[in-house]
Amino acid sequence: MGTKLNNKHKAVLSVICIALFLVLVYLGDIMIRPGSSMKMLITVIEKGSIFALVAASMNLLNGFTGLFSLGQAGFMLIGAYTYAIFTIPAASHDKVYQYFNGGVIKWSIVEILEGRLGIVGHYLGMFLPMLLAGIVVAFVGFLIGIPVLRLKSDYLAIATLGFAEIIRAFFQWNTLGPITNGSNVLRKYTTYNNAIFPVFIAGICIAIILLLINSTYGRAFRAIRDDEIAAEAMGVNLFKHKEMSFVISSFFAGISGALLAMFQTTISATPFTTVMTYEILLIVVIGGIGSITGSIIGAFLFTAASEWWLRGLDAGRWLGISSDLMRPGFRKVVFAILIMLIVLFYSRGIMGDKEFSWDGFFAWWKNRPAAIKAWPAKRRAARAAKKEAFALKAAARSRAKQSKQENEARKASGEALFTPLPVADHVIVFDKEGK
Amino acid sequence: MDERKVVLKLSDLTMQFGGVVAVDNLNLDVHKNEIVGLIGPNGAGKTTAFNCITGVYEPTNGSIEINGQVVIENYPKGKMKDAYKGRNQGKYTKALTMLPDQVTRLGVARTFQNIRLFKGMTVLENVMVAMHMNQTASVFGATFRSRKAREEEKAMREKAEELLRKVDLYDNRDDLSTSLPYGKQRHLEIARALATQPSILLLDEPAAGMNPQESDDLMRFVGRIRDEFDLSILMIEHHMQVVMGICEHIYVLNYGGQIADGTPEEIQANPAVIEAYLGGDE
Numbered sequence: 001m002g003t004k005l006n007n008k009h010k011a012v013l014s015v016i017c018i019a020l021f022l023v024l025v026y027l028g029d030i031m032i033r034p035g036s037s038m039k040m041l042i043t044v045i046e047k048g049s050i051f052a053l054v055a056a057s058m059n060l061l062n063g064f065t066g067l068f069s070l071g072q073a074g075f076m077l078i079g080a081y082t083y084a085i086f087t088i089p090a091a092s093h094d095k096v097y098q099y100f101n102g103g104v105i106k107w108s109i110v111e112i113l114e115g116r117l118g119i120v121g122h123y124l125g126m127f128l129p130m131l132l133a134g135i136v137v138a139f140v141g142f143l144i145g146i147p148v149l150r151l152k153s154d155y156l157a158i159a160t161l162g163f164a165e166i167i168r169a170f171f172q173w174n175t176l177g178p179i180t181n182g183s184n185v186l187r188k189y190t191t192y193n194n195a196i197f198p199v200f201i202a203g204i205c206i207a208i209i210l211l212l213i214n215s216t217y218g219r220a221f222r223a224i225r226d227d228e229i230a231a232e233a234m235g236v237n238l239f240k241h242k243e244m245s246f247v248i249s250s251f252f253a254g255i256s257g258a259l260l261a262m263f264q265t266t267i268s269a270t271p272f273t274t275v276m277t278y279e280i281l282l283i284v285v286i287g288g289i290g291s292i293t294g295s296i297i298g299a300f301l302f303t304a305a306s307e308w309w310l311r312g313l314d315a316g317r318w319l320g321i322s323s324d325l326m327r328p329g330f331r332k333v334v335f336a337i338l339i340m341l342i343v344l345f346y347s348r349g350i351m352g353d354k355e356f357s358w359d360g361f362f363a364w365w366k367n368r369p370a371a372i373k374a375w376p377a378k379r380r381a382a383r384a385a386k387k388e389a390f391a392l393k394a395a396a397r398s399r400a401k402q403s404k405q406e407n408e409a410r411k412a413s414g415e416a417l418f419t420p421l422p423v424a425d426h427v428i429v430f431d432k433e434g435k
Numbered sequence: 436m437d438e439r440k441v442v443l444k445l446s447d448l449t450m451q452f453g454g455v456v457a458v459d460n461l462n463l464d465v466h467k468n469e470i471v472g473l474i475g476p477n478g479a480g481k482t483t484a485f486n487c488i489t490g491v492y493e494p495t496n497g498s499i500e501i502n503g504q505v506v507i508e509n510y511p512k513g514k515m516k517d518a519y520k521g522r523n524q525g526k527y528t529k530a531l532t533m534l535p536d537q538v539t540r541l542g543v544a545r546t547f548q549n550i551r552l553f554k555g556m557t558v559l560e561n562v563m564v565a566m567h568m569n570q571t572a573s574v575f576g577a578t579f580r581s582r583k584a585r586e587e588e589k590a591m592r593e594k595a596e597e598l599l600r601k602v603d604l605y606d607n608r609d610d611l612s613t614s615l616p617y618g619k620q621r622h623l624e625i626a627r628a629l630a631t632q633p634s635i636l637l638l639d640e641p642a643a644g645m646n647p648q649e650s651d652d653l654m655r656f657v658g659r660i661r662d663e664f665d666l667s668i669l670m671i672e673h674h675m676q677v678v679m680g681i682c683e684h685i686y687v688l689n690y691g692g693q694i695a696d697g698t699p700e701e702i703q704a705n706p707a708v709i710e711a712y713l714g715g716d717e
Binding site: 215230244 | 489491534535536539540544545547551552553554555556560563564565567568570572574577578579580584587588591627628630631
């Protein structure tokens with residue numbers, strides 16, 4: 001790859017790669033039979049893309065504006081509920097809200113629009129509540145931001161964490177039952193039917209975040225991260241820009257919450273605890289604080305490891321090894337060790353604060369590690385060796401076949417199969433003394 | 436008397452932290468296109484005065500005028516009413532405060548004693564941040580690259596590059612700001628301040644940590660930008676060579692109080708200044 005790519009080529013390359021990925025996800029979801037172990041791959045892609053979005057939104061705050069906020073799970077919760085509440089079909093309300101007389105809202109945006117516009121209305125009906133989820137969360141973020149963003153570093157983290165917990169308790173409040181179903185589960189709302197949906201929506205949202213970061217406002221955010229006092233002295237209104245970053249981050253957390261609701265098909269407030277925020281933070285830290293690429297990679301790695309690759313550790317058998325140690329919960333031990341290793345060897349996360357770029361990729365490819373470089377040759381050698389072994393085996397087989405045929409022929413013609421051993425003329429017997 | 440217009444005027448500026456009066460009744464004028472020096476031993480309150488002017492601190496008493504308009508004014512109130520140790524209590528009755536970014540918008544830019552560049556950004560980006568405040572595109576426009584935003588971004592980039600050419604940093608424009616040598620970091624900080632299009636520039640120890648050769652360069656540089664950008668400059672400096680060489684008027688602080696002011700020659704001959712710096716006769 002000696003030639004330098006210009007921007008147009010890079011854009012085309014990116015579009016092709018993204019389109020290819022989307023097509024593969026779409027086809028993969030259709031073609032792979034349920035129950036197949038590859039189905040897990042699709043699940044990981046779905047959940048990974050949702051977590052990539054929320055991690056990117058958290059990175060916008062933590063990595064690009066320098067605001068250590070831990071409210072993401074709470075914001076996702078609001079987004080998930082907002083989406084679910086408005087898309088439960090009218091017929092299912094009595095069942096879902098069985099303890100609250102069928103709830104207050106007795107209609108679904110999806111059904112209303114579907115009735116008027118058909119299939120377009122169906123998707124519009126999914127899209128609008130999702131957008132609404134984002135807007136509601138952005139508004140909540142705006143309100144919370146006013147008092148909270150006057151705090152610095154750790155205090156901000158504690159305050160946002162507190163608000164996230166308050167939100168969770170609030171949604172479980174029985175008095176709000178007719179809307180939120182109290183501490184019961186919301187279900188039967190409209191969900192997507194192909195994995196391409198969350199990947200596509202999350203992709204668009206992450207692209208918007210990237211555009212924002214590379215705009216003049218993104219520069220102002222990074223200036224605040226690097227040095228608040230200097231940023232202020234350069235005419236950047238601290239509060240306005242912090243609030244802006246907080247609201248935008250909340251908006252995308254809300255969208256990812258709506259996507260998570262669709263992914264899970266049922267939603268309750270219970271799992272949106274601080275643990276979930278820490279998981280998101282973990283993704284951000286492992287991927288690299290200040291790198292959206294890192295957040296995406298981190299999200300997929302995290303989801304794949306926790307949902308797929310390490311599952312066997314809980315079930316007693318993993319990579320062909322069985323042990324009594326591997327009982328439920330052991331996965332988390334291994335996971336913790338893996339995270340420690342990552343943090344030890346990549347102290348700034350997998351990507352640091354770098355982003356993916358085609359130039360960077362090709363530069364890396366040129367100086368790729370010897371193992372990867374040697375891989376095609378090794379593969380070729382292995383294939384050749386296999387071929388050779390196969391050929392040898394085939395030759396031996398054909399030789400055996402041939403001799404068998406010859407023997408048969410000789411047997412049929414009455415020829416002796418074995419030439420008798422020559423009989424010795426005399427036998428020398430040695431006695432013990434060797435005389 | 437100086438006939439030029441006064442662009443920055445501090446009147447009875449007092450800053451008290453708890454029981455410590457850091458700046459005591461400072462009266463200071465900066466005229467148009469003048470280079471004024473603010474000197475004094477360590478802990479004399481020079482940087483505190485800067486922080487009051489730029490809105491980082493709210494002064495306890497006194498007022499600050501920028502371009503003939505009072506923009507910051509305060510009087511001791513609350514607990515400070517009884518604890519106040521300074522003078523001129525009761526002379527000021529208004530409470531006007533400003534945030535640092537508002538002061539910057541009024542055309543007062545500053546540099547810092549210990550360099551405060553944006554570490555994760557390139558030289559060009561550092562300068563472009565300072566131009567952000569004049570941006571009119573909304574956050575939506577900027578994100579989705581509206582035509583206006585694209586034009587503004589392009590104009591901003593061109594202006595930043597032009598500015599970097601003027602301060603000889605153009606060749607380093609894509610380097611990380613912290614990878615520059617120390618002297619150039621100082622220049623970049625000044626360039627970044629210039630990017631806010633100020634009429635008054637406050638320099639906090641620009642020659643700190645420089646060798647005589649570098650401080651000579653800096654002296655010439657400050658003189659040059661004053662003429663080129665039509666600036667009035669107030670600088671804190673310890674290098675006497677720089678201060679005496681470039682400043683037209685010098686104010687001397689000691690223990691927060693103003694002990695002398697005048698031309699460099701007057702200051703050099705002033706017994707109070709000599710005493711403050713070298714210690715008096717026992």
